[in-house]
Amino acid sequence: MRTLLLSNINMQPLVAFLKPWETTCGEFNSILLDLSNPASPASSADYDCILCLNDSDSMMGGAFYGEGTPEQCELFLDVLNSFCSAHAEKLVIANTFCLSSGRWLSFADLLHPLSLRTAEVKLNEGLIAIARANPNLLLVNTELLFRRYGEDALLSESFWYLGRVRYTNRMFRSMAALIHQAVDAYANRSRKVLIVDLDNTLWGGIVGEAGPLGITLSEDGPGRCYRDFQRALKAVQRTGVLLAICSKNNAGDLEEVFDQNPMMVLGREDFACIRANWEPKPQNILNIADALNLGIESCLFIDDNPMERELVRTALPEVAVPEFPQRIENLTAWFLHEIVPASFGRYRLTAEDQDKTRQYKMNAERQRLSRSLYLDAFLDSLQIECIFHVDPKERIDRIAQMTQKTNQFNLTTRRYQIPDIQRFLDSCDHAIVSMEYEDRFGSEGMVGLAILNYAESRIDSFLMSCRVIGRNVENRILQRVCDLFRERNCRAITAEFIPTAKNQQVATFYDSHGFKVLSQEEDGRKIYEKIIE
Amino acid sequence: MTTENVSLVTALVAGVLNLPKGSVDASASMETVPGWDSIAQLNICLEFQERFGVVLDMEGIAGATSVSKLCALLRN
Numbered sequence: 001m002r003t004l005l006l007s008n009i010n011m012q013p014l015v016a017f018l019k020p021w022e023t024t025c026g027e028f029n030s031i032l033l034d035l036s037n038p039a040s041p042a043s044s045a046d047y048d049c050i051l052c053l054n055d056s057d058s059m060m061g062g063a064f065y066g067e068g069t070p071e072q073c074e075l076f077l078d079v080l081n082s083f084c085s086a087h088a089e090k091l092v093i094a095n096t097f098c099l100s101s102g103r104w105l106s107f108a109d110l111l112h113p114l115s116l117r118t119a120e121v122k123l124n125e126g127l128i129a130i131a132r133a134n135p136n137l138l139l140v141n142t143e144l145l146f147r148r149y150g151e152d153a154l155l156s157e158s159f160w161y162l163g164r165v166r167y168t169n170r171m172f173r174s175m176a177a178l179i180h181q182a183v184d185a186y187a188n189r190s191r192k193v194l195i196v197d198l199d200n201t202l203w204g205g206i207v208g209e210a211g212p213l214g215i216t217l218s219e220d221g222p223g224r225c226y227r228d229f230q231r232a233l234k235a236v237q238r239t240g241v242l243l244a245i246c247s248k249n250n251a252g253d254l255e256e257v258f259d260q261n262p263m264m265v266l267g268r269e270d271f272a273c274i275r276a277n278w279e280p281k282p283q284n285i286l287n288i289a290d291a292l293n294l295g296i297e298s299c300l301f302i303d304d305n306p307m308e309r310e311l312v313r314t315a316l317p318e319v320a321v322p323e324f325p326q327r328i329e330n331l332t333a334w335f336l337h338e339i340v341p342a343s344f345g346r347y348r349l350t351a352e353d354q355d356k357t358r359q360y361k362m363n364a365e366r367q368r369l370s371r372s373l374y375l376d377a378f379l380d381s382l383q384i385e386c387i388f389h390v391d392p393k394e395r396i397d398r399i400a401q402m403t404q405k406t407n408q409f410n411l412t413t414r415r416y417q418i419p420d421i422q423r424f425l426d427s428c429d430h431a432i433v434s435m436e437y438e439d440r441f442g443s444e445g446m447v448g449l450a451i452l453n454y455a456e457s458r459i460d461s462f463l464m465s466c467r468v469i470g471r472n473v474e475n476r477i478l479q480r481v482c483d484l485f486r487e488r489n490c491r492a493i494t495a496e497f498i499p500t501a502k503n504q505q506v507a508t509f510y511d512s513h514g515f516k517v518l519s520q521e522e523d524g525r526k527i528y529e530k531i532i533e
Numbered sequence: 534m535t536t537e538n539v540s541l542v543t544a545l546v547a548g549v550l551n552l553p554k555g556s557v558d559a560s561a562s563m564e565t566v567p568g569w570d571s572i573a574q575l576n577i578c579l580e581f582q583e584r585f586g587v588v589l590d591m592e593g594i595a596g597a598t599s600v601s602k603l604c605a606l607l608r609n
Contacts, residue, residue, distance in 0.1 A: 010575075012572060169579040
């Protein structure tokens with residue numbers, strides 16, 4: 001990413017830590033000018049990411065010492081807002097306001113209406129409002145670093161007064177990591193499945209020996225370490241992460257724990273997939289990924305046993321297998337500090353995320369039913385309803401997310417960020433068609449997507465979530481796409497298939513839907529045409 | 534100054550300046566090493582603080598412009 005770093009202080013030391021990004025520093029303390037001047041480098045096409053990292057104390061100016069109002073800060077908010085709306089194509093990253101703890105108002109800071117604390121809360125509210133209105137603005141909560149490591153470790157007075165460098169390398173290093181993680185979360189590059197072991201991971205002790213009530217799991221004492229870990233897993237599950245179990249145990253022993261141990265926070269309904277048996281763990285992990293229709297690179301595996309970890313790392317290098325904390329009292333803090341932001345980061349949650357486990361469970365139900373009926377009868381019995389929307393602006397997050405996450409049923413695999421989608425929505429030469437799916441088991445939310453280029457009579461993107469593959473709904477969205485082209489008097493539609501490692505199942509999709517091959521490249525890419533009446 | 538400290542400091546300076554390992558020796562200073570300017574000086578001192586767990590004062594940052602002076606800060 002070509003990045004321009006703007007600040008009101010000397011942030012040059014951050015550049016080295018932001019690698020592999022190519023980062024250029026703007027002029028010292030010219031952030032307001034850079035954002036407001038349309039002829040400045042920030043507005044030019046040279047940069048696709050603008051990083052605005054302000055030091056809040058300095059930006060407060062005299063207001064930090066109780067003189068006047070924080071005008072500069074308010075001005076920054078105005079300028080940031082205009083810049084984000086004027087440059088929807090750029091990713092803009094800004095840090096939240098976070099004032100240092102030294103306050104001239106001392107204890108009156110809490111109650112005084114003009115205190116720094118009050119100003120800080122108000123400014124952050126302003127910043128959040130701008131981020132809600134501008135999908136291309138990514139806010140990074142640098143305050144988290146101060147909470148975790150403390151000012152003494154992160155601020156440096158000598159570098160500040162000597163060279164306008166406010167932070168130590170501890171801060172620059174952590175800040176760069178935080179920004180990288182936030183961008184991964186923003187671009188939906190997080191993992192999707194969290195696979196856990198059972199004994200000495202989800203609870204203490206070995207259930208096969210101690211029995212369902214003899215394991216270490218309680219509200220008080222060391223058993224609380226595991227109970228809190230389960231709470232944290234459940235919280236992360238509600239952000240759209242699928243939980244799965246991979247453990248060497250008798251399935252019956254696990255069932256007894258679920259049925260009998262009242263200290264279990266997680267129930268069997270919280271797991272999208274359970275493999276408790278005596279097969280090698282790499283095999284079970286492959287099975288889990290297969291059952292969920294996801295790749296193993298979507299999986300992270302937590303196990304207390306170093307032998308098992310090494311086995312999985314060697315057999316399946318794509319699966320993330322982090323080290324396990326040495327001391328069990330650190331389990332939950334380790335998970336929340338190290339694992340969640342790095343591998344399961346989220347920036348904007350969609351309704352689909354929060355309902356994910358239920359959707360995968362419904363799928364399992366449907367699969368069970370499909371085995372007992374012939375396909376047509378099965379599909380009829382589902383009573384499928386598809387609802388289409390054209391340019392559903394309010395679903396921009398989900399639209400971008402689908403282009404980024406869909407691998408298998410994806411004809412062109414073009415990955416788009418929110419600013420790209422915004423451009424399509426704003427352009428009258430493009431249309432975005434979404435398909436929502438519902439049947440008698442419930443709603444799957446938005447599962448189908450097509451991006452149409454009217455100017456070129458071309459289907460730019462055509463994709464469907466793997467959850468609804470095999471239910472013939474792809475015909476319905478393709479029909480809707482053809483109807484839209486027809487309404488715009490397009491007579492010949494072109495479409496493409498671009499092969500990837502994952503999308504072989506749609507290699508002949510257009511062939512079997514009345515499209516004719518116009519040309520085929522050496523890399524397997526095919527161009528199609530369809531004449532519509 | 535111990536040889537161990539010297540090799541740690543020369544490696545640190547080379548790392549911050551993106552120079553090949555071994556291209557910075559015990560006699561290196563701001564005057565002799567290309568790229569060791571005032572901005573690099575701040576970066577070297579920031580890394581020095583972090584690596585050796587010492588807190589530098591303004592005088593230390595402004596004055597320690599050679600490998601030998603950086604090593605002297607470690608001795609104190």
